[in-house]
Amino acid sequence: MSIATTAEAGAGSLPVPPSAPRPSVRSPVAALVGPGVLLVVLLLIGPLAILLRYSFNRFVPGELMVSAMTAENYVRFFADPYYQGVLWTTLRISFVSSAICLVLGFPVAYTLVRLAGPRLKALLIICLVLPLMMGNAVRTAAWMVILGERGLASSLVSLLGIADRLSLMYTETAVIIGLVSVLLPFMILTLQSVLEGIDRSLEDAAGSLGADHITILWRILLPLALPGILAGTMLCFTLSMNAYATPVLIGGPQFHAMAPEVYLQVQRAMNWPFGAALAFILMLTTLVLTVGATALAQRRYRRWSE
């Protein structure tokens, strides 16, 4: 029933007899969908299309971009071991930080859902959401203080007599630590929402049939939580592939990842065509890996659940 007829009925007018023709009433769908679609087209697809076109242009030093239809920017990427190294570094830190987030995040999410009382749960969720309210750069700056040559971590290590000095800043390890700290809340919250939906009695039933904790985890919990694990991992992976602030601030000038490299080409070198090509290579790599992993996991999930 449409809104208009409900309103009429509510106003006390005569109910419309069922046999009468329905008054022509426009559904609000178009009005609801229109702005969103328009904004997506205008603000996402449009710029992407322009960027794609730029990536086939030619860069002439001193003249910026010259209109052309050439694949030389892509060829340059695949012919140059330096840029492949940058992509590999980015993939490596993304894989490692997503994996660490999963391993660290799952027990926390499980605790939140199954073991914590309502007050502890509320407190933990606030603690998880709180860092998300601060900018990435702010949190990363704090890590710089901790990881710096004379920072907290270094002082602690020398205080405990483990080593004289701990030089973590400007290393890949430091970047991974920074990424995990940024991404962990996303992983936990995603896992938590999926674990909430799993019926506890399934675990109890498995237990009553003699399954130990490991078997319950492996045969019941993980398969059922797989959509959440997948979503959380993909989220973390995508975010770390595109991370900018953490690699720049914690990695320093000698650490090269894809997103900062795109920025360097576009803004510092003013080489928009190559910057655009790098952006597309980054986007496609992320897309192929996430879609591929999802497809693979779903196939395995089907086999698992059979």
Next chain:
Amino acid sequence: MHRNSIMAGFDRRQLLAGTGSALALLALGGRASAASGQMVVSNWGGDWNDRTMKFMEQPLVEAKGIKIVRDLGLEPERKSKLLAERKLPRGSVDVVHLNDSDAFEMKSHDAISDLDFSKIPNGKDIIAPLRKSYFIPWLYSGVVIITNKDKVKEPPKAYKDIWDPRFAGRIGLTNQLYFNYMMISSLITSGNLTSVEKGREKLAELRTKFSPRIYATHQQMAAALAAGEVDVVLNYKARGLQWIKDGLPLAITYPEEGAVAVTFGACLPNKAPNKEAAYVYFDGMLDRKAMANLAAASFYAPANGAAELSPELRAKIDFSEAERAKLKFPDYAYVAKNTAEWLEWWNKNVARS
């Protein structure tokens, strides 16, 4: 039936109504009108902007009833904006602060205008080597050798002396000054700033033999000097003087080859909406008194030769006649043509782990 009514209801008028309201929302956030007496200044942020406001903009521009809107950021973003606005009927920026190389680059892309110096009376005081038709030079400095005087008893006298096993692991470089280091390598090997191709192998050698430490910002470099991570640094003389003022035990040596110079100043974008205000601003920049105050606060040498500096202050922050004569100004066309390639070379060969 419900589904049908939804499909049937997808009509043009509704779509237009929704879209129209979305556009109206967007339009609400449109630009503020550039009323007369208001100008937009694009500048670096931080202490640079604080000093600009305190010593120049407030007493010499805003006191005349011109309201300044500040568009602050690093130069790459601000340059991109200038380039993007080239083709618009009307730009958004009236004065853009740039260094000399970037100003040349923007001029060659036809993003900034030649200036009418008859509207800038203080322009006559600009020292000769800094004069350009499209650029108001303001503050300048040169890349000098800064050493920790407690730990380096015999500081290097020339750029080339840094390639010395004594300094292995103790040299500090600032990443964003890469183009200066490229030109220095050329100066050492060929005596000019335009043979980077030949000279840069020296930089690769520095990287492999003496493992310099590379810092992202001037602030990090200062912290590294204070912590004793590095003892020999190539940076602007003004920065060295600032760090000495902050209490670091540093010595400054003017390199025998002549220092690679940098000039900071401002330009007039082609599409500046309020050109009259921009000229008031330019004349204010070159005001003798303001320039002296600014030089004293920033330790950059003033581009106005008649700036009212005390003799002691001038001796401290300015370059001597002989030093000034040996300053090496970049060949801007050469820099503009090569800087993108230099950046890539730098990242591949020097700024790597």
